[in-house]
Amino acid sequence: MIESNKPGERAILIGILNHGQDEVEVEEYLAELSFLTETAGAEPVKRFIQKLDYPNPRTFVGSGKIEEIAQFVAENNINIAIFDDELTPSQIRNIEKALGCRILDRTNLILDIFAHRARTSHARTQVELAQYQYLLPRLTGMWTHLERQRGGIGLRGPGETEIETDRRVIRDRISLLKEQLKKIDVQMATQRRNRGKMIRVSLVGYTNVGKSTLMNLLSKSDVFAEDKLFATLDTTVRKVVIGNLPFLLSDTVGFIRKLPTDLIESFKSTLDEVRESDLLIHIVDISHPAFEEQITIVNNTLKDLGVSEKPLIIVFNKIDAFSYIVKDEDDLTPVVKDNYSLAELKKTWMSADKNHLTIFISAKTKENIEELLKLLYEEVKKLHVKRYPYNDFLYE
Numbered sequence: 194m195i196e197s198n199k200p201g202e203r204a205i206l207i208g209i210l211n212h213g214q215d216e217v218e219v220e221e222y223l224a225e226l227s228f229l230t231e232t233a234g235a236e237p238v239k240r241f242i243q244k245l246d247y248p249n250p251r252t253f254v255g256s257g258k259i260e261e262i263a264q265f266v267a268e269n270n271i272n273i274a275i276f277d278d279e280l281t282p283s284q285i286r287n288i289e290k291a292l293g294c295r296i297l298d299r300t301n302l303i304l305d306i307f308a309h310r311a312r313t314s315h316a317r318t319q320v321e322l323a324q325y326q327y328l329l330p331r332l333t334g335m336w337t338h339l340e341r342q343r344g345g346i347g348l349r350g351p352g353e354t355e356i357e358t359d360r361r362v363i364r365d366r367i368s369l370l371k372e373q374l375k376k377i378d379v380q381m382a383t384q385r386r387n388r389g390k391m392i393r394v395s396l397v398g399y400t401n402v403g404k405s406t407l408m409n410l411l412s413k414s415d416v417f418a419e420d421k422l423f424a425t426l427d428t429t430v431r432k433v434v435i436g437n438l439p440f441l442l443s444d445t446v447g448f449i450r451k452l453p454t455d456l457i458e459s460f461k462s463t464l465d466e467v468r469e470s471d472l473l474i475h476i477v478d479i480s481h482p483a484f485e486e487q488i489t490i491v492n493n494t495l496k497d498l499g500v501s502e503k504p505l506i507i508v509f510n511k512i513d514a515f516s517y518i519v520k521d522e523d524d525l526t527p528v529v530k531d532n533y534s535l536a537e538l539k540k541t542w543m544s545a546d547k548n549h550l551t552i553f554i555s556a557k558t559k560e561n562i563e564e565l566l567k568l569l570y571e572e573v574k575k576l577h578v579k580r581y582p583y584n585d586f587l588y589e
Contacts, residue, residue: 202235203270207254207262208277210244221483225450226277226299228401233306235273239265251287253280259291266292275302278451282331300327300453307456315377322370323455325363378465391432392440392576394569395467397495398476399487400447403510405429407476407556408444411566428466435570438577443470448494450486457497468498471576473505474569479553480514506550506572508565513555 206226210219219242227237243258252259253276266274273295274288280298289296297305304324311317396404412431430443443466457464467473475491477484488507495501552568554561 202272203238204230204235204273204275205262205265205271206230206237206240206275206277208240208242209248209254210242212246216242218483222277222450226275226302229299229302229306230275233302233309238269238271241265248278248284250281251284252291253278253284253288259288263292266294273297275299285331299451303449303453303456318370318373318377320456322367322374323453323458325367325370326455327453329360329363329367392472392573392580393443393466393470394433394440394472394474394573395443395445395470396474396476397445397467397491398447399478399491400449402447402476402478402481402487403556404444404447404476407474407508407510408442410556410559410562411569412442430466435566435573438570438573440573440577443467448491450490452494464498467495468500470500470503472572473500473503475505475507475549477507477509478511479509480511504572504576506552506568509551509553510556512553512560513558 206223208219208223208226210216220240223240223242227240230237241254241258241262243254245255249255254262262274265271271294274292275297276288277299279300280288280296285296285298304320304327307316307320308324311320396408398404408429408431412433428443428445430441433440433442445464445467473495475488475495477488481487492501550568550572552561552565554565556562
């Protein structure tokens with residue numbers, strides 16, 4: 194993996210407001226894209242949004258908007274234009290010609306972050322495969338651009354070696370990586386079978402909701418945790434003992450809106466840890482303005498993985514960061530989502546959900562952690578009793 198040596202690349206972010214969306218929603222999407230950009234190491238300078246029913250097939254945004262963006266790029270020393278949707282090869286070529294800077298779409302940006310975050314050979318193999326699968330249909334007219342621009346966000350990894358300019362070589366490399374991942378999948382499946390006697394619990398959730406922080410707290414370990422997206426790529430498994438009841442706890446890669454399909458497929462063996470778990474703990478960042486949409490995205494991903502029927506505890510994390518307006522008694526301002534108190538939120542659907550257990554905590558300040566431990570103990574105990582009905586001495 195070759196990383197950029199270019200400090201402080203300046204980026205602009207571009208999105209469209211589709212029919213049925215509101216401006217607040219699109220602003221939240223671009224705020225997430227901005228966080229992705231910062232995670233990749235660039236500085237988001239400005240956001241551009243255009244109201245369009247459908248993306249322009251040539252330049253994604255309209256001709257007038259592309260001229261406005263081009264003027265800003267020329268006047269403000271912009272290195273990268275990042276789009277909040279996947280672009281076609283022809284769109285990339287047309288936009289690059291119009292703007293005169295490097296063009297990235299959301300998928301390429303996420304792949305770049307994964308390439309930077311991958312630490313183990315397993316994760317690097319998974320990411321490299323996803324990168325090649327993304328690049329293969331975009332080879333035409335793209336490689337000459339890559340030869341001109343060395344390094345930089347979106348150009349880490351396979352895009353920088355001259356030998357990969359040959360389409361046949363890339364297909365061969367994809368085949369080789371798939372074979373390597375098959376062998377790794379077999380090894381990991383064997384490891385999971387060897388751990389199969391213990392109850393297995395997986396932490397799942399949107400990226401950057403505090404999974405690794407909670408993992409460290411529950412397992413008394415030192416898993417890498419950072420306030421950036423995709424801080425964890427490799428699955429980490431730790432033995433946890435609550436009271437006298439042992440179980441295995443795993444921390445997996447976070448989900449995100451529009452997670453590239455190639456990445457989901459490449460990370461199959463990582464996600465198998467979730468598929469084979471006995472209990473899921475869905476971590477939610479309750480302080481995030483779009484946490485309800487994030488819940489939906491995670492639930493849909495779990496459904497796609499075929500694990501939506503597994504026992505699940507929803508843990509609303511970061512209550513220490515939850516901000517709200519304290520209203521006077523004579524304040525007649527309608528109570529809306531933005532000024533709910535935490536106590537009021539607990540009375541909503543979140544605590545009333547009959548299908549799942551819910552709890553509100555702060556992994557950072559350890560608020561309500563004892564309650565979480567008690568809840569987790571009871572749920573693991575139920576699973577343990579089913580599997581080992583004669584081990585009553587464990588629960589005395």
